[in-house]
Amino acid sequence: MILLVLFWxxxxxxxxxxxxxxxxxxxxxxxxxxxxxxxxxQESAALPELAACKAA
Incomplete structure (x- = not known):
């Protein structure tokens, strides 16, 4: 019964x-x-044109 509950x-x-x-x-x-x-x-000029993410 416990295995059935764990499965579901x-x-x-x-x-x-x-x-x-x-x-x-x-x-x-x-x-x-x-x-x-x-x-x-979208109209704001303060946003960067390119964003990059690097996983360390």
Missing amino acids: AAALFILYTYVGYPVLIGLLARLSFSEGDCTKY
């Missing part, structure tokens, strides 16, 4: 990782920003 818990965790989390982030992004919020950043 792991399966649900994997499902949440690949499906639930991206859906949750997408919903939060739609709820927190409107279309007009990003235009002020």
Whole structure:
């Protein structure tokens, strides 16, 4: 019985990782920003034209 519970818990965790989390982030992004919020950043000259990230 314990192995069955552990199996389904792991399966649900994997499902949440690949499906639930991206859906949750997408919903939060739609709820927190409107279309007009990003235009002020696109017109700003203070933003760099290129950004680089280096993994150490």
